[in-house]
Amino acid sequence: MKKILILILCLLILSVNVAFGIEEVDTMNMGSPKYLTLKVENNKFILEWLNPIHAMVREGIQYQVDFKVGRNKWQSEEGNILANTLDFTTNGKTSITFDPVEEGLIKNINLEENSYNIRIRYKDDDIVSNFSNVVSLGLRPYYENASEWAWSELDMAADLKLIPESIRQDMKxxxxxxxFCEVVIRLYELQTGKTVDYSGQSIKDSTNTEVLKAAKLGLVQGNEKGNFLPKDPITRQEIAIMLRRMLEVFFPDMDFGYVEEYDYADDGDIAVWAYDDMQYMIHKEILRGDLNGKVNPWSHTTREEAVVVVLRLFNKFN
Known part of the structure; x- marks a missing residue:
C-alpha cells in the first residue's frame, strides 16, 4: 500500500511539472559547464568552457547563457534566458561569441562604467543543470556580498569613502x-578634513593605526587590563557609545538630551553604562529597532549595517 501511494505521489509531481512547465535540476546526469572564461573581442564577449562527459553524450542538449549587468537581476530570474544547441570543439571544449547588444539585452558595452556577469548551464527538455562559475568583466562594485536593502546607502557611503578596504569584500x-574604528575614523576625516595625529598613543593589544587614532580622540579605550580586544565583534550599544563620543568631538557643546519615544521590549537589557547613549541614538533615528520590537543592545552588527548607521549619523548632523 505504501509503495502504491509513493508511486501515485511521484506521478502527481511529474504531471504538475509538465503542466506548469517547471524545470527540474538534474546535475547527476548532465553535470555543469566547467572552467568558464570570458574575454572581449571586437566589442563582443567570447566565452569558452569545458563540457563534462555526461553532457557530451546527451543528444540535442542545449546551453543557456545567463547574463546580468552590475547588481541587476539575472536574465534567468526575469524568466528570460537564451538557449542554443551545444556544439563541441577540441577536447570537449565549447567556444562561442555572445553579443548582448545584438540580443537586445543592453544598448552598448562600456567596461569603464558597468560590470558584466555571465554564467552558463545546460538544458535538456525540462531538465536543467546547475550553473557554471560566474565570469565578470568591467567596473567592479566597490563592495561585495551586500544585501539588496543596503545597496543605495552603501553606494552613498562608498562615494564618501566611508567603506575601508578591510571590510569591502564581504559586507554581510x-x-x-x-x-568599526576604521569606519568612524573615515567619518572623522570626512567631517573635519583632518588626519588624526596619534603619536604617543598606544593600546596594549593593537597596533592598528585607526584604532590608535580612535583612542587618541577618546572614542575607545582599553579594559581594566589595558586590552582593546580588536578582533572581537562590537555590540550595538558599544556602537552607540562610540558615535556619541564622536559627536562630542565634532560638537563639544551639543545637548545630548532625549525623549524616550519608543518602548522597546528589551530596553531593560541595555547596560547601565550605555543606556543614555542608546536612547539618544534611537531618539535621533540613528539606531532603530527590529520587526519584533527589540533594539538588541548586546547583538552584533554586520559590516553593511555598521556603515549604514555611520552614514545616517553623517547625514543627520552634517
Missing amino acids: KVITREE
Missing part, C-alpha cells in the same frame, strides 16, 4: 571592534 560579515 559581522564587524569587529577595530573594523
